[in-house]
Amino acid sequence: MPNVVVIGAQWGDEGKGRIVDLISEKVDIVARYQGGNNAGHTIVIGDEKIILHHLPSGILRKDKLSVIGNGVVIDPKVLLQEIHELVSAGYPANETNLKISDRAHVIMPYHRAIDLARESMNGDGKIGTTGRGIGPVYEDKAARRGIKFADLIDAESLAARLKAVLEERNLYITNVLGGEPINFDEIYEEYSQYGKELKKFSCDVSTLLNDSIANGKNILFEGAQGALLDIDFGTYPYVTSSSSGSGGASTGTGVSPTTIDTVLGIAKAYTTRVGEGPFPTEIFDELGEKLREAGGEFGATTGRPRRCGWFDAFAMRYAAQINGISWIALTKLDVLSGFEVIKLCIGYKHKGNELLSFPSTYQVLEGVEPIYIEMEGWQEDISQAKDISELPVQARNYLQKLEEVSGVPIYTVSLGPSREKIIFLYDLFS
Numbered sequence: 001m002p003n004v005v006v007i008g009a010q011w012g013d014e015g016k017g018r019i020v021d022l023i024s025e026k027v028d029i030v031a032r033y034q035g036g037n038n039a040g041h042t043i044v045i046g047d048e049k050i051i052l053h054h055l056p057s058g059i060l061r062k063d064k065l066s067v068i069g070n071g072v073v074i075d076p077k078v079l080l081q082e083i084h085e086l087v088s089a090g091y092p093a094n095e096t097n098l099k100i101s102d103r104a105h106v107i108m109p110y111h112r113a114i115d116l117a118r119e120s121m122n123g124d125g126k127i128g129t130t131g132r133g134i135g136p137v138y139e140d141k142a143a144r145r146g147i148k149f150a151d152l153i154d155a156e157s158l159a160a161r162l163k164a165v166l167e168e169r170n171l172y173i174t175n176v177l178g179g180e181p182i183n184f185d186e187i188y189e190e191y192s193q194y195g196k197e198l199k200k201f202s203c204d205v206s207t208l209l210n211d212s213i214a215n216g217k218n219i220l221f222e223g224a225q226g227a228l229l230d231i232d233f234g235t236y237p238y239v240t241s242s243s244s245g246s247g248g249a250s251t252g253t254g255v256s257p258t259t260i261d262t263v264l265g266i267a268k269a270y271t272t273r274v275g276e277g278p279f280p281t282e283i284f285d286e287l288g289e290k291l292r293e294a295g296g297e298f299g300a301t302t303g304r305p306r307r308c309g310w311f312d313a314f315a316m317r318y319a320a321q322i323n324g325i326s327w328i329a330l331t332k333l334d335v336l337s338g339f340e341v342i343k344l345c346i347g348y349k350h351k352g353n354e355l356l357s358f359p360s361t362y363q364v365l366e367g368v369e370p371i372y373i374e375m376e377g378w379q380e381d382i383s384q385a386k387d388i389s390e391l392p393v394q395a396r397n398y399l400q401k402l403e404e405v406s407g408v409p410i411y412t413v414s415l416g417p418s419r420e421k422i423i424f425l426y427d428l429f430s
Helices: 015-025 076-088 109-125 133-140 154-174 185-200 205-214 286-295 313-323 361-365 393-406
Strands: 004-007 029-032 041-045 048-052 065-068 098-101 219-222 262-268 271-273 307-309 327-331 340-352 369-376 411-413 422-424
Touching: 015 041, 015 219, 015 262, 015 327, 029 048, 029 205, 041 076, 041 185, 041 307, 065 205, 098 205, 109 154, 109 205, 154 185, 205 219, 262 313, 286 307, 313 340, 327 393, 340 393, 340 411, 369 393, 393 411
Parallel strands: 004 219, 004 262, 029 065, 029 219, 065 098, 262 327, 327 411
Antiparallel strands: 041 048, 271 307, 340 369, 411 422
């Protein structure tokens, strides 16, 4: 059975959590490899809606091991709250089915303070962060002044690391950002207690995963955000602060890329984006509002309304190229019911010239003109279909054209938020 990386193939919010929840039934381990609690994975089970921020979506499956890798940044307060809420809802989340890398970095109060103050200062030039300290903690990680999970769970190590970095961070907060300093005693007392509660989950994740693969177990690697938000290959600087593409699965867990068998890209049947940054296929008229309302396009983490647009196959081909996407799991096809005409972006023009590759700067991307083809829509409610043959011919034509223009075959088609509203076209785990 294969080891599979699941990534967002657009700008995030594609429905990764739901797809991971569905296919986690087929694997032994689900490993989250990057991002922090700026991610929000929504899963609907019956009448129950569960939103996960830190925990892998596989945590909702019995007898599955969930792992948080070293590439993830952890807010211990948020993580503990999430664990307690799951347990209260009747789901196990204990040291038996959840492991956390001792090399993962920890989000501290000064990271959130810096994040919020910077966005406030930037005004119209803001990036559109969630304000949860994600960028600043990755910044500290790269600058070698971070606090790791191994430090958090060791009171002596936490005190030493906190003393080493807090003075500098406070100088920056007060003198540059005009904020209030963080008190050492208060933060140490609070976070050392978090460390005591979380210590039982600590693990050498790299060894655990590599030993598991050697013993014949298979792993689903779960990313957050999307390929177009990758720190290297996304629409910089309007990106996240980590490697959200398939390459992050290796660096974020300590597992060799040679052990990964396939990459599954999750994409909506249209495109959305949260926050700032260029969005070539964005719809600004009432059709965009219709998409937003029909798709419930509001962020699971922030509640912010998502910007909506037509499917961008040019961007999809780019995402497939840089991530080795083998299959697409297409979500929210049902949302397109009721549109008389559906547009598909197949390329970009810039200053009258058709582009051959995806732009590397946001200035160029902001100035592109999408090249569209138009397809006939359908009026029927397709949410009850159980097989691809039950879809109207216009919907089947749309799926066929998506495969053709994106260059990637479709693995599943989602027709609603619940576990049952999905059609599998292939079996990746046979």
